Amino acid sequence: MNKDYRDYRMEDFLADEYFIRWVKFPDAAADAFWQQLAADVPEKAPLMREAREVVYALSTPVLEKNDPAREKIWQAVLDNIQQTPARPLRRYRRTWLAAASVLLLLALGATWYFTSTIIVSTGYGETREVILPDHSSLMLNAHSTASYARSWTVTGRREVSLEGEAFFDVKHTGDTFRVQAGPACITVLGTAFNVRHREGMIAVVLQRGRVRIDVANGEGQPAFLQPGEGWSYAHQQQPVVMQAVDTAAATAWTRHELLLNATKVKDVIRLLKDNYGYTVVLEDSTIGEREIKGRIPMQREQDLLFVLSRILDVDIQQKNDTLLFTTR
């Protein structure tokens, strides 16, 4: 890069390909480059900050019109293609030796099959949808792990262990479906519910159907939830059942958004830690007590940071895993 950034105006930053890429898809090298530039040419730093916001603004809010029928058009394409002939399956000749080794492999495979576990994990800022062997679906939130026995398809035992947060949409098959979240065991037939299991705290919000929750070694009766009810438990405390929980807010993450209903900033900060791995340092601790209301897009973590900095009128500086909020 031999450009003279000293002469850069707003448009120059905005039209700079490398700058745009950095804003939209930041990586370590670009971070280093632009931070160095802001340090070398401090008088351009505010301009760069503003240019960054304008790139976001130009990149995202494009109005989409009502959707034509996706399925219908694809069907029309298929109909026109007119059934391409299926490829014949290839056949292999097998010798006896091959057959014997196949048997051995089968025996080994079976042992492995019945003892191993399928583990699905998400990193910070990542969500993933998993279709379970019974066609129930599981949407895994950021920094979470779900696991189940590989032999599920054969044994039909519907059991998932969860660390982190997930939304379950369970198919009604007549058999029970279990979610193990630490000491809590949630038993359902066919329902949709959200489970959050982080740092010893377990919270369940039921959207549809009926669930039963037992706590291992816990005293007292199991809890039964109705749709719209929530349940939470912290280590060695009495579980609490809450009525009229905002299920839309509890499951907003599955739609890549955050619904805030007079939510304290410190709760949003906890979410930054849980889902993105950031430690937040507040220059002014009273910020944490302020309340935010509204809907925040969460396609990318920059969305959240950007909106927070605007609503709270703070500068957010990032150093590795730490975010420093300073009042403007």
Place this chain on the structure above:
Amino acid sequence: MQDKELWSWYKSGEISGLEGLYNAYYRPLTNYGFKFTEDKSFIEESIQDLFLKLWRNRDSIVTPQVVKQYLLLSFRRILLRKLEYSPSRLEEAFSGEHIPFYLELSYEHPLIRAERAAELKKKVDALMDTLTHRQREAIFLKYYEDLSYEEIAEILQINTGGTYKLVYRALERLREQFGDFSLLVLLYLLQRRY
């Protein structure tokens, strides 16, 4: 799934590869199409034609450098032909200004009162009106679809330098009209996405 992978799958005659491309690009293509016309049927037909053509010509189509740009370019060509912006007129009118392109920004937000939203929309529509059709299309392809200047140049049938200038002038225009871009930044805060 990666574009390249889907593409090679499709090239080898796997219909699921084509379906993967369809699912990945259905939304970007319809969204792009609506900037040219409000008429849904033109867009639906063009998408259908595009994928049918891809399938029929899969043995002769050369694997493009950037799948997304190739699909946007082919889709644009099919759609504009349907809308009867004929190629000859295209060449003669180098600026391509007769091809309308409407970029409307989203401004809804639950926290903003309806009258405030309407006022904001008026201002932003005026802001977008100060740009030419071409500038709007270049801005859309640059920031929304993340294409490079070279890739946009090929779509708009002008050279790379011309594309850069087009974007640059558009940005200059916006700054002249609205000084510090604050209106656009405000819009970013207000938009809702799903």
